[in-house]
Amino acid sequence: MxxxxxxxxxxxxxxxxxxxxxxxxxxxxxxxxxxxxxxxxxxxxxxxxxxxxxxxxxxxxxxxxxxxxxxxxxxxxxxxxxxxxxxAGVTPGPPPGPSREVRRSILDLLERLPQAAAFVTSASYEVIAWNTLATALMEDFSALPRRDRNLARRVFLDPHRAGRRLWGVSDTDHFARSVAHNLRATAARYPGDPETAELIRELLAGSAEFTRLWSAHEVAVTPALIKTFDHPLVGPVTVNCDALDIADRDQRVVIYTATPGSPSEEALRLLSVVGTQLLDVPG
Missing domain, CATH: 1.10.260.40 (lambda repressor-like DNA-binding domains)
Structure with missing residues (x-):
């Protein structure tokens, strides 16, 4: 030592x-x-x-x-x-919890996608990186404390949602199922991580919906490839949803793009011009 x-x-x-x-x-x-x-x-x-x-x-x-x-x-x-x-004279063991370190190349990738809303999540559904269009389409994650950037907390525990769809997204219920099932797999990969354990305890104590989904013991859900945001400024925005796994960090890059020539592409273009300064997107 x-x-x-x-x-x-x-x-x-x-x-x-x-x-x-x-x-x-x-x-x-x-x-x-x-x-x-x-x-x-x-x-x-x-x-x-x-x-x-x-x-x-x-x-x-x-x-x-x-x-x-x-x-x-x-x-x-x-x-x-x-x-x-x-x-300390101790042989390093496996990572104690989901990595929150995003590679520089991934951060650069987000900024090189000006026509796409893109963000990165950890294995416990914390949003750990994002680009400008993602904040315009969803919300300004930089204005939130770290715990409120966790999408599992947002979809199951946000008191302001009160049954409304998160960001007006059409597949909120499907996303909730995916979160519950993937968190079970995350808990198995990081059994010694207190943050993951505390997150799951919070969800079980505060959400009957999460408790029901958790009790199903499922660990895989078919991903949604298309979803629609009901945006308060530009109206409905239908996007293709692609998720790219970063295997060595146990992270995921989520990319939302609109079909070329569609009204949704025009809506995203408008959001990219307006930026986040004039937006007040509810959570």
């Missing part, structure tokens, strides 16, 4: 994180860059004293569970997670 290097690495990762990235308020008296030590400890489910000792290079040998908690709390990439384990 390299205590000095481990301490320096933890400090550097903590100081680079902004509170908003982990769902915390910035506050007006924040004197340290990034997160506070007590905030990292809370997110990692360890004591502040223990975390402080690690950053001061005088902590005990951290367990694999502690390292997994720190990896989640500090939003480490897969490479950084492995590095953290090596510094």
């Amino acid at each position: 390299n205590r000095a290097e481990l301490a320096a690495f933890l400090r550097s990762r903590r100081e680079r994180l902004r509170p908003a990235e982990v769902g915390l308020p910035a506050g007006v008296r924040r004197r340290t860059p990034g997160l506070r030590r007590e905030e990292v400890a809370q997110l990692a489910y360890i004591s502040t004293e223990y975390y402080t000792r690690l950053e001061q290079a005088r902590g005990p040998h951290p367990s694999r569970e502690v390292l997994s908690g720190l990896s989640r709390a500090l939003r480490l990439t897969d490479a950084e997670r492995d590095h953290l384990h090596h510094l």
Whole structure:
């Protein structure tokens, strides 16, 4: 265990994180860059004293569970997670939870699709990247706290939806079934991930619909290839829906395109011009 290097690495990762990235308020008296030590400890489910000792290079040998908690709390990439384990003298194990790191090439791809609404979801249905047209068609994900970017929470627990279709999408019920069934497979792939477990507990406690679908024990649903958004500004927008799997990250790129020459193509073109500034798209 390299205590000095481990301490320096933890400090550097903590100081680079902004509170908003982990769902915390910035506050007006924040004197340290990034997160506070007590905030990292809370997110990692360890004591502040223990975390402080690690950053001061005088902590005990951290367990694999502690390292997994720190990896989640500090939003480490897969490479950084492995590095953290090596510094602690522990052989890296499988990823503790769904990856939220989106490759630069995928981010570039989203921006190179100006006529398509595209976004990326994690294995637990968190929207982790998107392009401008996606925000115009659905909503501005950057304005939402991280937990509200989770589509499972949105479709099953959003109190403002009150039976309405999410974003006015024609296949909301079909999407709900797909979410429930795919989350069961995700839970099996990441049995030690507390975020996935907590998400499923929330859904089971707050949604009778999710509980019914979860109890069916299905793990595959035929994807919807065409769907229609009832947009408040441009009206109905019918799009082709294609989902591309990113196997090494267990992520999915969702791309919505309209048939060339159709009214929906004109609607998407209008949205791409108007942008998000003039839109007030309900969730």
